[in-house]
Each structure stands twice: as C-alpha cells, then as structure tokens.
Amino acid sequence: MTPKRLQHFSQSVSSYQFRTYAEKIVKVPQMAESITEGTLKQFSKQVGDYVEQDEEIATIETDKIDVSVNAPESGTIKEFLVNEEDTVTVGQDIVKMEPGGDPPSGGREEAGQSPKESASRDQETASQPKGEQEQQKTEDISPKSSGEKMPEPSKQEKVSQSSQLNNQEPPKKQQASSSKEYETRKSDSAFGSREERRVKMNRMRLRISERLKQSQNTAASLTTFNEVDMSSLMDLRKLYKDEILKKTGVKLGFMSAFSRACILAMKDLPAVNASIEGPNGGDTIVYRDYVDISVAVATEKGLVTPVVRNAESLDLVGIEQSIADLGKKARDNKLTIEDMAGGTFTISNGGVFGSLMGTPIINLPQTAVLGLHAIKEKPVAIDGKVEIRPMMYLALTYDHRLLDGREAVTFLVKAW
Known part of the structure; x- marks a missing residue:
C-alpha cells in the first residue's frame, strides 16, 4: 500500500472512530423492580432538535405511572429507534443522539421549535375550507391572461341563470330533484348519529381492571x-x-x-x-x-x-x-x-x-x-x-x- 493510500485509510478509520464515539444511545431507564416494560406514548422532541442535559425526550406509560426519558447529556437527536405506541423494555435502545454542539441561535427556547414552511398555494392546508381550495384551483387554471375563449354555457345553465336574474322559480325538474335529496337526508338523520369509536385501553386502566377482578376473585x-x-x-x-x-x-x-x-x-x-x-x-x-x-x-x-x-x-x-x-x-x-x-x-x-x-x-x-x-x-x-x-x-x-x-x-x- 502506497503512503498516500495508507494516509487516506488512516484518516477514514479515525473519522469512523470519531463518529462511533460521538453517537450516544438513549435507553429505556430503570422504572421499578416490578415494572419491566411500558408503552412509548410520545416523543417530546423531533429528529434534528437540540436538547439540553436532563431535558425530557420521551414519555413511557406503564401500568402504574408515566416515566420520563431524559437526555443523558446535551446534543442533537439523530434518529428514533422505536415508534410511538411501541412496547419497550428496560434497557432497550430508543433514541440515537449526537452529543455536544451548540444550541441553535436564539437560545434554548427556539430549539426544536423551528417554524414549519407555509403551504404553497397549490397545497391543501387544514386551515383552508374545502370550498376555498377548489376556488383557488379554479382561479389558477382560469385563462385570465390568455386570449382563450371561455366555453359557452349550456342551455340548462342559461335557463338557471335567467331564473336567478329574474327571481323566477327554477324548473320543476330541478325542484323535484332537490326535494328528493332533502327527503333522503332527512330519513338518514331521523334516528340521530349511530357512530362508534374503539379506543385501546391505556396500561394503567388495564392494570386497574386486572387488580379489581383479582380482588373480587380472591377476597x-x-x-x-x-x-x-x-x-x-x-x-x-x-x-x-x-x-x-x-x-x-x-x-x-x-x-x-x-x-x-x-x-x-x-x-x-x-x-x-x-x-x-x-x-x-x-x-x-x-x-x-x-x-x-x-x-x-x-x-x-x-x-x-x-x-x-x-x-x-x-x-x-x-x-x-x-x-x-x-x-x-x-x-x-x-x-x-x-x-x-x-x-x-x-x-x-x-x-x-x-x-x-x-x-x-x-x-x-x-x-x-x-x-x-x-x-x-x-x-x-x-x-x-x-x-x-x-x-x-x-x-x-x-x-x-x-x-x-x-x-x-x-x-x-x-x-x-
């Protein structure tokens, strides 16, 4: 191996050793003698967020209490090794982070709170009513600046527009159709809502249920x-x-x-x-x-x-x-x-x-x-x-x- 290749190989090994050393794995902490597992309920931070030492990263729900997972030292979160609602055990790897580094400019308050990019005009956002979204799409494709001719309205549309302008009643066919739709909606809601929701019991509620039945069956x-x-x-x-x-x-x-x-x-x-x-x-x-x-x-x-x-x-x-x-x-x-x-x-x-x-x-x-x-x-x-x-x-x-x-x-x- 030539001296140049040897030097390049040495630098690569050093770089790999540094990255391996720099990575910090956050594990599920010891919770109690009687508790060996829990449900990772939520992550308090996101990938890329900077966290201070002892700052909460995640919350684990057990059958007795909620346990906080805190950062062992200051650094940046690189990867989540489990998903929310996963069952985790004591000592299991859950977060990979890179220790050290400086918090983002603006102090600790801005860490992990960078504003999301606003949705573009073509994107649908939750704050926009559906009608506005459709109207925007219609406006975007309307030939305002081009010389294209708008298609002429159909005969039925002309009759409808004429009826609206002259405050006249719509044709009987449309009126009958509208009446039929109203009757259908009325019959659908005659007995009110009959929706059902299925929600998984949390660990504490499951444990309470187990303990109460145990008491009834034993005492x-x-x-x-x-x-x-x-x-x-x-x-x-x-x-x-x-x-x-x-x-x-x-x-x-x-x-x-x-x-x-x-x-x-x-x-x-x-x-x-x-x-x-x-x-x-x-x-x-x-x-x-x-x-x-x-x-x-x-x-x-x-x-x-x-x-x-x-x-x-x-x-x-x-x-x-x-x-x-x-x-x-x-x-x-x-x-x-x-x-x-x-x-x-x-x-x-x-x-x-x-x-x-x-x-x-x-x-x-x-x-x-x-x-x-x-x-x-x-x-x-x-x-x-x-x-x-x-x-x-x-x-x-x-x-x-x-x-x-x-x-x-x-x-x-x-x-x-």
Whole structure:
C-alpha cells in the first residue's frame, strides 16, 4: 500500500472512530423492580432538535405511572429507534443522539421549535375550507391572461341563470330533484348519529381492571354500612380551619379526621390493618404495628392510591398536609412508584363527586377499605325530637376470610 493510500485509510478509520464515539444511545431507564416494560406514548422532541442535559425526550406509560426519558447529556437527536405506541423494555435502545454542539441561535427556547414552511398555494392546508381550495384551483387554471375563449354555457345553465336574474322559480325538474335529496337526508338523520369509536385501553386502566377482578376473585368481600352525624366534626372544622390555614397553610378537611379515627379503632381491632399472604391464596396473617393509609385519588388516566406513610405518628394537620401533597402530585402526573407502593388500609372519598352510597372494592393484599360519601341534611330523631342534621353514610368493605361481621361493625362503631 502506497503512503498516500495508507494516509487516506488512516484518516477514514479515525473519522469512523470519531463518529462511533460521538453517537450516544438513549435507553429505556430503570422504572421499578416490578415494572419491566411500558408503552412509548410520545416523543417530546423531533429528529434534528437540540436538547439540553436532563431535558425530557420521551414519555413511557406503564401500568402504574408515566416515566420520563431524559437526555443523558446535551446534543442533537439523530434518529428514533422505536415508534410511538411501541412496547419497550428496560434497557432497550430508543433514541440515537449526537452529543455536544451548540444550541441553535436564539437560545434554548427556539430549539426544536423551528417554524414549519407555509403551504404553497397549490397545497391543501387544514386551515383552508374545502370550498376555498377548489376556488383557488379554479382561479389558477382560469385563462385570465390568455386570449382563450371561455366555453359557452349550456342551455340548462342559461335557463338557471335567467331564473336567478329574474327571481323566477327554477324548473320543476330541478325542484323535484332537490326535494328528493332533502327527503333522503332527512330519513338518514331521523334516528340521530349511530357512530362508534374503539379506543385501546391505556396500561394503567388495564392494570386497574386486572387488580379489581383479582380482588373480587380472591377476597370474600362483604360490605357493612353505618350512618354518622357530621355536626360535631363540621363545627370543629369551622372553628379551627381559618386559624390552621393561617399558621400552617393547610386546609383542614374531613379526610384527616376519618384517618385518625380509623387509626385509633385499629388499636382494638388490629385485624383491620392486617393482611393474608402466602401461596395458594394465602396461609399467613401479617399483623402490623404501623398504619400506611392508601388514599384513593381520581386522575384523568384512572384511579391511583398514593400512600400516607406511618399515619399513626401524624396529627390531623400532618395527615391533611400529606394527603394534599399526594393529591397534587397525582393530578400533576408526578407520582413515583414509591408513592404508591404498599399501604395497609384504604380510604376512598366518593362524596366529593356526590355519591350517596357505594360499596368500595378491597385493594389487595389489604383487608378492608372505608368508603366516605356525600353529606346530606336529613331529619333524625334526637332526644325524642326530630332535627335536621348533616348525615353521611359510611361503607366498610372487608375480607370475610380475616374479619367477621362482629369485628367489622365494632370497628365502625368505635371509630364513630
């Protein structure tokens, strides 16, 4: 090999090594021990966009939370290795990017936001009505600047134009045809729209469905009800809510009071806070000295149950603050796996949606779930007199394999 060819080969190898070194592959991050795959819901950037380090590139939807895929370092996106709605696994390559380089002029705000070229006159755009598009096409081909003669209108067109100019009725043939079309359209829409849409369930909804059916098929579920007078609790809240809000910034609600009441009742009935675990449906009862309360929160994607840890060590304000923080994270789609893992007892407040009464489903492997409902003014007998009081129905769904009816009813009575 001549020195010149050797030099050219050396430069080619160096260039190839540099490009190989420069490429950076972004992989699906570790999500949790129990989550190995997800659905790549969307890419936040496009090929050719410049991204900063830790800037979000894509979102992966799992059966519990949405996971963000962030850029490991600053650079330019070169290629997407998967498509949106594809199932991806932990460690799988999803994006190829070229590290380094400078962001486009105008700063980070303009990165990935270059304006698209406006459609040419010949192109159809979504903002143009169809009639305008047809009119434009007609204007483009009309011989305005040429000496060509326009074809003379047909006899039928002349009659129509003459009728319009003289405010005369159109011929009977056209009128009959128009009437027939109107009758056809009328008959088509007589019963309204009968369209159907099929939408694939997202992973969270699929997981919720699976868990709910698992609960129904595993636990011997039974629900007991009680009615509670909310007068005292409402008076307490009214007396202290402004002061607590001013001192701590926490809005005092009812969830903290019910949580605290459950914790106190569990001291006499620890089985409510226990669970059945083990093979073949469970052969071991696990009793706990701590109380982790799962709070049901409704989100756009489905019901989630973030957990208030060691609720037995918190006062009313502490519980209320924890519930508020978890609720905000759930609505902002910022919950982590750790926020929802575990839980020994669940409280679901359907009353915020106006529910009068319902039977909540147990969140396995827990043993019980308390359902709160709407507060309604009702006439009740008080010391031999009829009074109007704010009343609420409570529903305790429990696993009859571990709790008997006596313990379940006693739990409700002790708490309220």
